[in-house]
Amino acid sequence: MTVATPPLPDEAPDHYLSRLGTVFAHFDRQDSGNVSYGVVIDGERCFVKTAGHPGHTPFLDHAQRVDLLRNAVRLALAYRHPALPALHTVVESAHGPMLVYAWADGELVGVPREHRDDPTSAFHRFRSLPAERILAVLDTVFDVHDLLGRDGEVAGDFYDGCLIYDFTTRHVSVIDLDTYRPGPYRNDMGRMFGSSRFMAPEEFTLGALIDQRTSVFTMGRTVRVFLGDHLPGPLQEVVTRACRPDPAERHASLPEFCAAWRDARSQLG
Numbered sequence: 502m503t504v505a506t507p508p509l510p511d512e513a514p515d516h517y518l519s520r521l522g523t524v525f526a527h528f529d530r531q532d533s534g535n536v537s538y539g540v541v542i543d544g545e546r547c548f549v550k551t552a553g554h555p556g557h558t559p560f561l562d563h564a565q566r567v568d569l570l571r572n573a574v575r576l577a578l579a580y581r582h583p584a585l586p587a588l589h590t591v592v593e594s595a596h597g598p599m600l601v602y603a604w605a606d607g608e609l610v611g612v613p614r615e616h617r618d619d620p621t622s623a624f625h626r627f628r629s630l631p632a633e634r635i636l637a638v639l640d641t642v643f644d645v646h647d648l649l650g651r652d653g654e655v656a657g658d659f660y661d662g663c664l665i666y667d668f669t670t671r672h673v674s675v676i677d678l679d680t681y682r683p684g685p686y687r688n689d690m691g692r693m694f695g696s697s698r699f700m701a702p703e704e705f706t707l708g709a710l711i712d713q714r715t716s717v718f719t720m721g722r723t724v725r726v727f728l729g730d731h732l733p734g735p736l737q738e739v740v741t742r743a744c745r746p747d748p749a750e751r752h753a754s755l756p757e758f759c760a761a762w763r764d765a766r767s768q769l770g
């Protein structure tokens with residue numbers, strides 16, 4: 502899809518998007534400070550992500566948020582996968598870039614902590630699915646990370662809020678890879694961005710080395726969050742290794758973890 506109409510000079514994204522199509526959803530309470538929209542453009546539902554208001558500076562200022570969106574564009578151009586919503590186009594505006602993605606159908610698996618035990622929440626319903634369906638989603642998530650890992654990307658801020666699951670079609674979408682970047686690099690934040698349920702010890706340690714072994718830990722935690730601590734033998738072994746506190750004792754890379762996962766999966770029959 503191309504968007505033929507450019508924004509007017511200094512036109513705000515919400516104004517522009519309502520000229521362009523029909524805005525049916527707003528995402529303006531994100532920790533990131535970004536503001537995103539669901540918009541029907543030329544009859545197609547799209548997800549449009551912007552860096553939000555320049556005056557709003559929660560953790561990152563506007564320029565830093567724009568940098569992350571540029572990184573998201575880099576990733577979208579470099580990696581294509583059925584689970585990654587396609588980036589249709591980028592519209593430049595005085596307020597920064599607007600990233601126009603395909604809309605992902607389904608429900609966000611991650612919900613606020615207080616709703617996780619609520620049987621009607623997407624998180625609870627997802628966790629209550631038969632193990633085989635959850636395993637199929639994990640296979641896809643790891644397939645995406647195998648692809649990214651082969652090129653040296655290190656995961657950032659991956660958690661259940663990066664998964665949109667369609668309970669009807671069983672399609673999973675992986676969203677918000679904005680902070681993925683080539684590694685290794687040093688933790689220069691202390692506590693890094695992320696959900697602590699998914700984070701490795703080195704993501705809490707200023708100066709620690711962050712590399713794909715950190716991402717391996719996050720993948721292992723993803724299995725634990727969705728399937729709990731009691732896994733069939735071969736999977737248990739892979740996940741226990743992935744979640745070892747000492748990075749040196751984990752799988753050395755995302756592709757290595759993914760190969761071990763696939764191998765263990767094939768042993769389940």
Ligand SMILES: Nc1ncnc2c1ncn2[C@@H]1O[C@H](COP(=O)(O)OP(=O)(O)OP(=O)(O)O)[C@@H](O)[C@H]1O
Nearest residue numbers: 528531532533535548586602603604605609676677
């Ligand atoms: N392609 C998409 N299709 C439909 N909904 C989406 C899509 N991408 C994201 N969303 C929804 O929009 C919300 C915000 O998206 P995203 O997480 O990418 O934004 P963010 O600004 O990085 O926010 P956060 O601070 O939560 O990381 C998601 O939680 C999800 O509900």
Ligand SMILES: [Mg+2]
Nearest residue numbers: 533658677679
């Ligand atoms: Mg984000």
